[in-house]
Amino acid sequence: MTPAAAAPDLAYEALGEAFRIGGRIPIRNRVFAAPMCGASKLPYRRLARRHGADIAYTEMVKAYPLVRDDRKTKELLVTAPDEAPCGPQICGGDPDTMGRAAAVLEAMGFPLVDINMGCPVKRVVNEGAGAALLKDPAKIEAVVRACVQAATVPVTVKLRSGWSHQGHADAVTLVRAAEQGGAALVCIHGRVRSQHHEGDVDFDAIARAKQAVSIPIVANGGIESAEDALVMVRETGCDAVMIGRGAYGRPWLFRDVARALTGRPPLPPPGWEGICDVMEEHLEGMLDLLGVVGVRLYRKYASWYFRDLPWGAHFRDRAYRASEPEVMRALLRDWREHARACEAAAATGERPPVPAFLVGDPRAADPFPARPGDDDEDGTCE
Numbered sequence: 516m517t518p519a520a521a522a523p524d525l526a527y528e529a530l531g532e533a534f535r536i537g538g539r540i541p542i543r544n545r546v547f548a549a550p551m552c553g554a555s556k557l558p559y560r561r562l563a564r565r566h567g568a569d570i571a572y573t574e575m576v577k578a579y580p581l582v583r584d585d586r587k588t589k590e591l592l593v594t595a596p597d598e599a600p601c602g603p604q605i606c607g608g609d610p611d612t613m614g615r616a617a618a619v620l621e622a623m624g625f626p627l628v629d630i631n632m633g634c635p636v637k638r639v640v641n642e643g644a645g646a647a648l649l650k651d652p653a654k655i656e657a658v659v660r661a662c663v664q665a666a667t668v669p670v671t672v673k674l675r676s677g678w679s680h681q682g683h684a685d686a687v688t689l690v691r692a693a694e695q696g697g698a699a700l701v702c703i704h705g706r707v708r709s710q711h712h713e714g715d716v717d718f719d720a721i722a723r724a725k726q727a728v729s730i731p732i733v734a735n736g737g738i739e740s741a742e743d744a745l746v747m748v749r750e751t752g753c754d755a756v757m758i759g760r761g762a763y764g765r766p767w768l769f770r771d772v773a774r775a776l777t778g779r780p781p782l783p784p785p786g787w788e789g790i791c792d793v794m795e796e797h798l799e800g801m802l803d804l805l806g807v808v809g810v811r812l813y814r815k816y817a818s819w820y821f822r823d824l825p826w827g828a829h830f831r832d833r834a835y836r837a838s839e840p841e842v843m844r845a846l847l848r849d850w851r852e853h854a855r856a857c858e859a860a861a862a863t864g865e866r867p868p869v870p871a872f873l874v875g876d877p878r879a880a881d882p883f884p885a886r887p888g889d890d891d892e893d894g895t896c897e
């Protein structure tokens with residue numbers, strides 16, 4: 516069962532088209548939801564789409580198991596009509612296998628095929644896939660061409676601004692190779708491979724790449740607010756932006772960015788009632804998708820939402836002990852009550868009350884305990 520749609524303050528409305536991917540897929544809000552291993556599953560993508568992302572990408576799947584009809588790989592690609600258009604992402608370095616994988620994705624009904632050329636993980640790179648392609652523009656072209664020849668849907672590429680800051684092909688060369696192969700759009704994560712997901716984003720590299728090609732360029736890296744998105748567009752001239760971690764526990768960021776990029780005034784941030792509705796919807800979506808296992812995978816999502824209120828870290832600890840749907844549901848009910856109490860206290864200028872389960876517990880003394888590595892459980896994955 517899926518709870519009612521989000522509260523009205525989370526709604527967005529789209530304007531006219533900005534451009535079409537491959538002449539087919541209309542892009543209106545100019546904001547994409549990034550592929551993220553372990554995170555961008557169907558319930559997350561649905562939320563992203565409903566809050567204004569033009570398109571949401573699946574986590575990457577490897578091309579070889581996909582063409583061998585591997586069940587687990589196909590499970591990662593489960594989609595639903597209400598999230599369309601969904602962008603499936605494949606990873607691999609062998610043009611022939613990638614072409615066959617692209618054909619499989621088209622046969623599965625996806626409206627496009629995205630190719631991962633940015634994964635920095637060693638075991639992926641050692642197979643000549645992911646970011647390894649950044650060292651070989653000719654291979655980029657060959658992989659893209661193989662996919663374009665094997666599928667009639669648009670083929671897009673997500674790559675980084677380079678393998679390293681020196682001595683390898685720059686973003687202009689990489690994007691030109693993708694365009695030459697027939698890519699309909701390239702998303703550039705403005706960091707090189709050694710940076711993984713941290714450090715400065717190279718606006719200049721994205722801007723130069725944008726100037727060098729005629730296909731749409733989507734810019735990615737470090738966008739955490741509508742202002743960041745405006746800076747990205749101003750500094751790079753990109754056609755759209757892609758958001759990854761900035762939307763952790765904040766799907767309404769897509770709405771905020773969409774409004775900023777299409778010249779609409781900002782809306783007030785969502786209230787906690789609306790956020791709690793989203794949290795419940797997210798949990799029920801994970802249960803629908805994965806059954807009881809969905810509880811374990813939901814822990815990480817819950818911890819994102821728990822970040823912003825006092826004692827959220829203690830709710831997070833409870834979430835990490837929950838394995839049964841009913842236990843997680845009860846925890847979310849407690850959280851809603853806590854959020855309401857915090858909101859009421861803020862309105863009268865009082866101190867927020869300690870949540871009932873922490874009354875008398877010495878840990879209650881610290882409402883915001885430091886948690887090393889809070890967000891990087893999957894930090895090695897791209």
Ligand SMILES: Cc1cc2nc3c(=O)[nH]c(=O)nc-3n(C[C@H](O)[C@H](O)[C@H](O)COP(=O)(O)O)c2cc1C
Nearest residue numbers: 549550551552575704736737758759760893896897
């Ligand atoms: C946990 C995690 C998993 C990721 N998985 C993928 C992936 O499967 N495919 C991909 O192209 N990028 C992946 N990325 C990279 C993101 O799509 C994005 O490029 C990166 O996080 C920078 O954007 P951000 O600063 O908005 O988060 C991943 C990033 C993170 C943090």
